[in-house]
Amino acid sequence: MPTKEEIFEGVRKTLVEALVVDEESVTPEATLLGDLGAESIDLLDIVYQLEKTFNIKIEQAELIPTDLLNSTQYVVDGKLTADGLSELRKRMPNANLENFEKNPMIQNLATVLTVSDICYLVEEKVGRAEC
Amino acid sequence: MHWYWIDRFLLFERKKRARAVKLITLGEDYLHQHFPYFPVMPASLIIEGVAQTGGLLICEANGYREKVVLGKLPKFVFHETVAFPGDTLTYTTDVISLTGNGAIVSATVHKNERLMAEGEVVFAHLKGGFAQTTLFAEGNMYEMMQLFGAYEVGVDEEGNPLVDPKFDEICG
Numbered sequence: 001m002p003t004k005e006e007i008f009e010g011v012r013k014t015l016v017e018a019l020v021v022d023e024e025s026v027t028p029e030a031t032l033l034g035d036l037g038a039e040s041i042d043l044l045d046i047v048y049q050l051e052k053t054f055n056i057k058i059e060q061a062e063l064i065p066t067d068l069l070n071s072t073q074y075v076v077d078g079k080l081t082a083d084g085l086s087e088l089r090k091r092m093p094n095a096n097l098e099n100f101e102k103n104p105m106i107q108n109l110a111t112v113l114t115v116s117d118i119c120y121l122v123e124e125k126v127g128r129a130e131c
Numbered sequence: 132m133h134w135y136w137i138d139r140f141l142l143f144e145r146k147k148r149a150r151a152v153k154l155i156t157l158g159e160d161y162l163h164q165h166f167p168y169f170p171v172m173p174a175s176l177i178i179e180g181v182a183q184t185g186g187l188l189i190c191e192a193n194g195y196r197e198k199v200v201l202g203k204l205p206k207f208v209f210h211e212t213v214a215f216p217g218d219t220l221t222y223t224t225d226v227i228s229l230t231g232n233g234a235i236v237s238a239t240v241h242k243n244e245r246l247m248a249e250g251e252v253v254f255a256h257l258k259g260g261f262a263q264t265t266l267f268a269e270g271n272m273y274e275m276m277q278l279f280g281a282y283e284v285g286v287d288e289e290g291n292p293l294v295d296p297k298f299d300e301i302c303g
Binding site: 059 | 202203205208226227230231232233234235253258
């Protein structure tokens with residue numbers, strides 16, 4: 001099983017290639033859609049590259065639940081409802097949602113997903129794959 | 132001018148692979164501007180041909196239910212850059228990922244027998260408000276499939292000939 005450092009390096013390499021950003025800008029705290037400028041289309045590419053690099057399977061919704069954001073059940077006037085927030089917490093158990101919860105406009109979700117969240121997800125998947 | 136950048140499918144395997152051919156001829160107007168007395172097929176239109184080959188493969192895989200658009204080219208390398216009237220371009224696309232949000236295909240371009248370019252193409256399924264956008268008329272993709280002969284050469288997952296769903300089923 002790769003170490004945390006190896007996973008971070010693999011994730012960094014993937015993000016550098018997929019988003020054409022400098023290596024230095026891919027820090028654990030950097031947000032994917034905010035700091036690194038990823039767009040939704042990039043997520044498909046990133047998921048595929050991560051799967052290939054680490055030999056794992058990732059559903060795109062595990063990275064960022066875009067289906068929630070398009071849901072009329074959980075989004076009213078561009079804002080995630082209380083039920084939507086609770087669903088988001090279930091779907092992104094490792095993400096720090098504190099700031100987002102103060103103003104849960106869906107475009108603010110860009111500030112949520114960080115590089116370290118991706119590393120954590122990969123660690124979890126690699127760990128499971130090894131079990 | 133019509134926005135058709137392949138002439139015919141040579142092979143079409145549902146959810147797996149499509150191969151199409153583009154014959155470059157001096158009768159095509161754009162070649163006389165690109166460039167006067169030195170007609171060269173623009174690389175951007177070669178990529179469009181690849182996108183049509185792979186994009187229709189993805190459209191058909193989804194039963195034409197999704198609006199499939201070219202999202203990005205994470206990798207695309209031209210080993211040689213010029214193709215002239217009289218050359219035959221063959222585009223081959225293989226599905227490497229197909230999800231609810233979109234798809235990725237790997238692609239090669241052969242000029243006559245030689246590998247000319249290769250790469251990957253990401254397609255997105257338009258979601259949310261974008262899905263309501265009218266980018267192309269209903270049934271356009273199916274009509275292109277017909278025109279390019281996909282139902283003449285296509286097979287499904289079991290290798291059986293593709294069943295033509297007919298226009299009314301797609302647009303009804």
